[in-house]
Amino acid sequence: MNLSDNIIEISDLSFKREDRIIYNDINLKVPRGKVTAIMGPSGIGKTTLLRLIGGQLLPNSGKILFNDENIVTASRKSLFKMRRKMGMLFQSGALFTEMSVFDNVAFPIREHTKLPESIINKVVLMKLEAVGLRGAAQLFPAELSGGMARRAALARSIALDPELIMYDEPFAGQDPISMAVIVRLIRELNDALGLTSIVVSHDVEEVLSIADYVYIIANQTVIAQGTPQQLRQEKSEQVIQFMEGRPDGPVPFHFPHQDYKKEMCNNVD
């Protein structure tokens, strides 16, 4: 089969939560074998986008192609088949609380392969070593710090060497050293294993340092895209505001709401 250059192609996707429009005809492509970053203000719908790609949410309209197959209309069976090729690091980690770190990482391997325990043991320890948690293998999720839990979850999401890995905020809660380790890990996994990575993050510098291609999302759609170099030269106010973290500008910092002044005055009766 001749696969297209893009592992994910999203076209004219719209998604609503109750009455609030999260996405309005968004278009986005994730090139195969590259690290694609998705940035945007908090609450704009980045996690939602990953869930749409994973088929956990259904859009109101539009297409999401994964290896040229539409996730939106896929049967449950073929959706599960596609998910086997995806890994996802959840924003909260989502480790299984009743299993040790080791078993958490081993879980997807035991479920989807028939490898003997001796090999699983080696694979799991390799993954844990990669995130610096080999020593914590026998701990339970409740015994980990927030940052450790996310690294353990990261080890689990790469356990099966999926074709596509989606990282939701991989750097959140990490100290500078583990941050650098994770940045390097994402890059190395991507290049050594020929995976495709989607990184969702607010950390502008880290993202620009590892991404091959960057999308910035705001106002229900993509407001800028390009390589890190291109974005650094971007003149658009919205982009400059986001990249430099200025509170004033065209990107709203606040959740949509009625006028501040008006609401304050309303209460002074």
Next chain:
Amino acid sequence: MLTKTLLSLGNSGINFITGAGRAGMLLLGALKPSGRGVKFFPLLVKQLYVVGVQSLVIIVIAGLFIGMVLSLQGYSLLVGFGAEQSLGQMVALSLLRELGPVVSALLFAGRAGSALTAEIGLMKATEQLSSLEMMAIDPMHQIIAPRFWAGLISLPLLSAIFSAFGILGGHLVGVDWLGVDTGAFWAIMQASVDWNQDIATGLLKSMVFAVVITWIALHKGYDAVPTSEGISKATTSTVVTASLAVLGLDFILTALMFS
């Protein structure tokens, strides 16, 4: 005003129907254990331990006490007619037909049902269910089905144990304390307890209760609003709904079986 009332009525109607639909889907998913193949059995065994074995102590203690109280009450009633020999019969029949299935179901709803709801609600809130889905593993097969079958198997057994310990408690008070003749206690009980009339009906009741309680508990957890408040509400609602369902169904089943 009227349209508002109608609207909210319609809305709750729709909510009720979609809720019932989701509950139905959940039951269907849970009834199909084959989804996990051989991996189903270790999961089931673990849940049998959590749902069944861990409810054992409370069932045994409650059974003993209920049997003892029955015996005390029964004795003071029967002795007036000089019929205290029939104490064994009275204790056994009350337990096998009614109190065994019903009280153990109520305890089960409080002990195991609430725990199931809270556990699944928490799994939902911490995205463990989502992450199973993303690993291409159906939470219905991995989480729901083993718990459902464990509930289904456990409660009838727990009811039987409850009744057995109740009879023991009745013997303790009636024979060892109040001095009813032990031979008469057992002999009249054996002569009057009928397999079809008493034991099978009790067993059938507790099977129905098992389905209903476990189903409600799993559904409430799976449908819980994934916040701490949502989970605590769902847990309470499981105990209340399941208990009322047990009592209501008990009346219906009794009416069907004994009339």
